[in-house]
Amino acid sequence: MKSGGIMLRGKFGSKLYKGVLTAFLALLVVVFVFPIVMTTIHSFKTPSEIKSELKPIIKSSDEEEQNNQQSIGEENKYVQLKLIPSKATLNAYYDILLAQPQFLMLFWNSMRLTAPIVAGQVILSVLAAYAFSQLRFRLREPLFFAYIVVMLMPFQVTLVPNYIMANSLGLLNSEWSIILPGMFNAFGVFLMRQFMQVVPYSYIEAARMDGAGHLRILLTIVLPMCRSGIAALAVLAFIDNWNMVEQPLIFLKDAIKQPLSVYLAYISEDDIGLAFAASVIYMLPAILLMLHAEKELVEGVQLSGVKG
Known part of the structure; x- marks a missing residue:
């Protein structure tokens, strides 16, 4: 029984290792391929659309608008990336x-x-x-x-x-x-x-x-x-x-x-x-x-x- 338990743990550990390795390699693929994909997609967008997505966008809530003078430098900035162009162009x-x-x-x-x-x-x-x-x-x-x-x-x-x-x-x-x-x-x-x-x-x-x-x-x-x-x-x-x-x-x-x-x-x-x-x-x-x-x-x- 003891040897059987060791074999099961060994098989489970091997599968876990392969799963973690596969997930890690998949993550690496995404990291390396994502810039290429986004570069290709952005090449079909208009300059105005590209600027609107890549330039940090500032959005303020109603409360922040009321306290605008106190919230300078605390704006919520982020970049929007769209996989499909609004109007594809060549x-x-x-x-x-x-x-x-x-x-x-x-x-x-x-x-x-x-x-x-x-x-x-x-x-x-x-x-x-x-x-x-x-x-x-x-x-x-x-x-x-x-x-x-x-x-x-x-x-x-x-x-x-x-x-x-x-x-x-x-x-x-x-x-x-x-x-x-x-x-x-x-x-x-x-x-x-x-x-x-x-x-x-x-x-x-x-x-x-x-x-x-x-x-x-x-x-x-x-x-x-x-x-x-x-x-x-x-x-x-x-x-x-x-x-x-x-x-x-x-x-x-x-x-x-x-x-x-x-x-x-x-x-x-x-x-x-x-x-x-x-x-x-x-x-x-x-x-x-x-x-x-x-x-x-x-x-x-x-x-x-x-x-x-």
């Missing part, structure tokens, strides 16, 4: 996509900055990770430890050295002042090394006995076994660089060269509808990429921890 999207051509230009600036950085990060991370995981040379572990130290440092620490170097090379106010430093990412090397460490060294030795060089080994043996890791790295690198703000503000002086992430901060309150519409369009590439590579991203992140 005016904000029309203004953004057709009436303001500079928006598309800034969108293109974001793509022109992000795409080369992602491609460079993937290529350089794969090459460096192959060297750290498959090649045998002196100081390999100390050099990799240096990579880890760099990865733990906030990127703001490297802004001043990058600025000095870009200035000495005459790259200031050029997209290359952002692209070239962005291609080198210690986290990408760390992530890809975790994947490549699982490749059996016997495969590498067999390929070498057949006369294969490092490039052939990398392309025919290592990369096919690390496709999920490459996809995960590409998605994470895109999201990270798509949202860059500090680098353009420091390295790019001309507003016409700024990416869309900087433009969103300068939209005035009078154009609040444009701000929500621009935010929705700005989120689309990252969301679509996440959905397209969801399986590879989850598998890559999971396996990177297991293989480490």
